[in-house]
Amino acid sequence: MCGIVGYIGEQDAKDILIEGLKKLEYRGYDSAGIGLLNDDGVHVFKEKGRISALEAAIDRSVHATVGIGHTRWATHGEPNRENAHPHQSASGRFTLVHNGVIDNYEKLRNEYLAGVQLKSDTDTEVIVQMIEVFVKDGMAVEAAFRKTLSLLHGSYAIAMIDAENPDALFVGKNKSPLLVGVGAGFNVVASDAMAMLKVTDRFIELLDEEVVIVSRDHIRIMTLAGETVERAPFKAELDASDIEKGTYPHYMLKEIDEQPAVIRRLLSAYQDESGHIRLSDDVRQAVLASDRIYIIAAGTSYHAGLVGKQLLENIGKVPTEVHIASEFGYNMPLLSKNPLFIFISQSGETADSRAVLVQVKKLGFRTLTITNVPGSTLSREADHTLLLHAGPEIAVASTKAYTAQIAVLAMLAVEAARAKGIDPNIDLEKELSIAANAMQTLVDQKETMEALAKEYLAATRNCFFIGRAVDYYVALEAALKLKEISYIQAEGFAGGELKHGTIALIEEGTPVVAIATQFHVNGNIRSNVKEVTARGAKACIISMEGLNEEGDRLVLPEVHDALTPLVSVVPLQLFAYYAALHRGNDVDKPRNLAKSVTVE
Ligand code: F6R
Numbered sequence: 326m327c328g329i330v331g332y333i334g335e336q337d338a339k340d341i342l343i344e345g346l347k348k349l350e351y352r353g354y355d356s357a358g359i360g361l362l363n364d365d366g367v368h369v370f371k372e373k374g375r376i377s378a379l380e381a382a383i384d385r386s387v388h389a390t391v392g393i394g395h396t397r398w399a400t401h402g403e404p405n406r407e408n409a410h411p412h413q414s415a416s417g418r419f420t421l422v423h424n425g426v427i428d429n430y431e432k433l434r435n436e437y438l439a440g441v442q443l444k445s446d447t448d449t450e451v452i453v454q455m456i457e458v459f460v461k462d463g464m465a466v467e468a469a470f471r472k473t474l475s476l477l478h479g480s481y482a483i484a485m486i487d488a489e490n491p492d493a494l495f496v497g498k499n500k501s502p503l504l505v506g507v508g509a510g511f512n513v514v515a516s517d518a519m520a521m522l523k524v525t526d527r528f529i530e531l532l533d534e535e536v537v538i539v540s541r542d543h544i545r546i547m548t549l550a551g552e553t554v555e556r557a558p559f560k561a562e563l564d565a566s567d568i569e570k571g572t573y574p575h576y577m578l579k580e581i582d583e584q585p586a587v588i589r590r591l592l593s594a595y596q597d598e599s600g601h602i603r604l605s606d607d608v609r610q611a612v613l614a615s616d617r618i619y620i621i622a623a624g625t626s627y628h629a630g631l632v633g634k635q636l637l638e639n640i641g642k643v644p645t646e647v648h649i650a651s652e653f654g655y656n657m658p659l660l661s662k663n664p665l666f667i668f669i670s671q672s673g674e675t676a677d678s679r680a681v682l683v684q685v686k687k688l689g690f691r692t693l694t695i696t697n698v699p700g701s702t703l704s705r706e707a708d709h710t711l712l713l714h715a716g717p718e719i720a721v722a723s724t725k726a727y728t729a730q731i732a733v734l735a736m737l738a739v740e741a742a743r744a745k746g747i748d749p750n751i752d753l754e755k756e757l758s759i760a761a762n763a764m765q766t767l768v769d770q771k772e773t774m775e776a777l778a779k780e781y782l783a784a785t786r787n788c789f790f791i792g793r794a795v796d797y798y799v800a801l802e803a804a805l806k807l808k809e810i811s812y813i814q815a816e817g818f819a820g821g822e823l824k825h826g827t828i829a830l831i832e833e834g835t836p837v838v839a840i841a842t843q844f845h846v847n848g849n850i851r852s853n854v855k856e857v858t859a860r861g862a863k864a865c866i867i868s869m870e871g872l873n874e875e876g877d878r879l880v881l882p883e884v885h886d887a888l889t890p891l892v893s894v895v896p897l898q899l900f901a902y903y904a905a906l907h908r909g910n911d912v913d914k915p916r917n918l919a920k921s922v923t924v925e
Contacts, residue, residue, distance in 0.1 A: 327410075327424040327923070328352055328396040329503065330520050331484040331494045333541055334511020338392035339383060341513075345520035346376055346394050348568065351576065351719040352517075353919030354396035355404035360411040360420040361389035362486045367420050371409040391491055393484045393514070395422035398919050401430070402446030412450040414457035415441055418488045421453040424516055424923065425480030425501040433476060452483065468551075470495045471536050475549045480676070480923070484514050496537040497549075501923055502674060502702060504528040505537055505544055507558045512539045518561045519568050519717060527558040530700060562699070567716050575912045577720035577810070581898050582768050584725050587715045588761040588891065591732050592754065594714045602753055604740045608709050611691050612737065613744040615665035618645040621653055621681045622669040623922070625723040625805060626730060630669050631798040632890045633734030640749045640887060641741030650677035651925070654684055668694045669734075671718055671726035672921040673701020680925055682706055695733050697726050711737070720913045721920050722810050724898045727802065728764070728891050732757060735888065756885040760892055763882035767895040770879075774896050777878060778903035781836040781865055782807075787814040788836040789862075790897070791823060791853055793846035799890045800840055803897035810905035810915045820846075820853035833861035838897070842869040842881065842889035867896060 328349030332338040342359050357379045358371025368387045372378040376396070395410035402408035410422040427433075430448035433455060441454050452473055459469035466487055474483070480500035487493065496503065496514055506513035507527040515521040518528050529544060531537060535554060538545045546554040573579035597603040612618075618637055620630035627649055634645040646658065650668075654677075666685050668678050673696035682692060682703060694707040697715050704710040713729040735753055742749035782788060788807060790800035800817035807815040818827055820839070831837070837857045841850050851874070854864045868874070869892075870883040881892050905912045 327354065327398050327516070328520065329422050329424055329482055329484055329514065329516040330394040331392065331496070331514030331539070332511065333391045333494050333539055334508065335390055335541070336511065338389050339387065341524060342392050342394035343376065343380060344523060345515060346396055348520045348522070349396055349517060350376060351721060351913060352396070352398075352921050353721060353914065354398050356397045356399075356406070356409035357395065358397075358409045358411055358422075359383070359392055359394040360422070360486055361387055361392040362420075362488060362491055363387065363389040363391075367413070367417060367486065367488045369411055369413065369420060371406060371411065373404055373406050373409065391486060391494070393420065393422050393486055393494065400426055401448045408445045408447050410449060412445060412447065412453050414453045416457060418460075419453050419456050419485055420488070421449065421456075421483060421485040423449040423452060424482040425499075427451065427477050427481065428479040429477070452477065452481075453485065456485070466490065466495070467538060470497065471549050471551060474499070474536060482516055492540050494539040496531070496539055498531045498535060499533045500679070500702070503531050505531065505539055507544065511541055512544055514539060518563060522561065522563055522568065526561045526563070528561055529556055529558045559700075563717060568719060575720065575902070577722055577724060577902055577912050580718055580720055580725045581895065581902065583716065584728050584895065585761040585765040585768065587725050587729050588732050588757055588764065590714050591729060592757055594712070595736055596754065600754060602736050602739060604711065604736060605709070608693065608711065608737070609740055609744045611665055611693060611709055612641070612643065612741045614663060615643070615691065616663045617661035618643050618665050618667055619660070620645060620647040620667045620669060621650045621678055622647070623650045623675050623677050625727050625802060626669040626671060628798055628802040628805065629727050629730035629734065631801070632731050632795060633669070635795050635798070636735050636738040636887060637741060640735070640738035640751060642745065642747055643741050650675065650681050653681050664690050666690055666692045668692065668703050668707060669730055670694065670701075670703050671697045671713070671723050671730075673698040673703040674921045674923050675703070676923050676925045679703055679706070695730060697729065721915055721918045722806055722901070728894065731890055751885060751887060756888055760884045760888045763884050763892045764895050766882050767892065770896070771899055773879060774899035775903040777865060778900050779907060781838070781863060782811065782813060782900070782904040783907060785813060785834070785836055787830070788838065789823075789827070789831075790815065790817045790838045790840070791820045791850065792817075792840035793820045793850050794843045795890055796840040796842055796846075796850065796893065799893050799897070802894055803838065803840075803900070806898055806901035807904060809918060810901055810910060810912055811908055812910065812916070813904060820850045823853060824856060828857065828860065831857050831860045831862045835862045836865065837862040838865045838867065838900070840867050840893050841872055841877075842893050843886060844872060847872045867893060869893075
């Protein structure tokens, strides 16, 4: 979703800002802009659409050593030039970018901005106009900035420049992520460290309701009340090469290929000296103390959660429920006495999940976040964190984070069993290695999936994925992958459920992909395939070695039946990838989607 960058130093700011914004492109956006401050005043350039459009609009002759930049994913007001950031105060003195949503902006506008003509439909403009009103009333800029932020209800990460002060960036945050990057003779601001990794790897984390005055050689952090806060920078563990595509045409393909390596990395991250998987005592204790686990997540992470439930119940013998984050808060089920809430989130920033985290923390319940991003909001705010060690996932469609989530949930399930003195009945260390090898075999068979994508999806408007037991959960994920990047109408169904209504949609040539990795339902899913082929469907069965039959279009290498999703999802990710590629879609940045969904 929206991204923020800022620079104050000696070099020309515009290229640093544009490069930074490009690194945030993957998060999804529909307009972009920068504001530059030099001796002639403030220069704002903004455009609807891609950053390339913004680059074309920038006057290259403007040289400035201070600036802010923004990519916007529209929430208040349509995606157009007027609503793009930066926004300016009436006199043009203050220029501001903002991520997040201000819930009380209409009330604030009525209360403080009666005489001000707003130029956009955004909640953001209200912030910058209020700062100017307070300054005109006689307040110092810093005090006006802090006062305005303290009146905002909602989420924000803000960076502002003052045309009358070329020595400061004014920064503040609440609930939306924002970092200050530390340099020598310069400092930067970024909503994600990735944006500024090229110029620094040292960052200072900001906490909610903090304000920072960033100058070229000084960073002053304070609370909204103005009390000074001291905080040392941390070194970002990211490597700039982690966020490059290398020789791959798309990040998604690179990330699909990285999956076997991620599983191996996870194994070494969570193994003790004797080679056994060992999570921290705190996590072990939290699971042991709980009588029921509630998994809260969205999208692909929710699908990983469904697989996790199966693992936690079958291996760990812990009753587990999985809930869609955006539903849970408004429709909370009857909870058990000692629940443990597990938040699964690749980004660690999903607002729907965070809303539940805040709610259940207020109720006093224990929380654990499984995320790929150390220091993310969900990680910081939960009692415990398990990291996915997947490396940055840039493509909007999640792939390696999904398989890493399942692997971590399997580890948690085994820990739960061991903590309770139950035999987990799986040598997880060995079985995960076998699964990683099987995944490697599949990523090496790209031509097969490319051919199948051509054969089944070239001329279709819809596609069904069916499976039973854990294969059903993979069918849901396969359908989501296909929908989000190919724009083909796709649905995942439990094999036995089709005949209760959806089978009406099957007509001559409708593609139906069936996943068959589970011995106990192999006969049933094959009967479901017969039901649909009898009605004209073009079926494609993906089965597991040992369960395969003549005519199956792909046979997966055999893995432990608890871990089949790690393997069966790989060809289906490739299926979606090639379908999108053949349709000429922007695979890494599909329309309307954002990587990190920071609004509810
Ligand atoms: C799909 C996808 C989304 C995310 C969802 C939750 O490929 O990436 O469905 O899974 O938006 O995001 P996180 O995992 O960051 O909480």
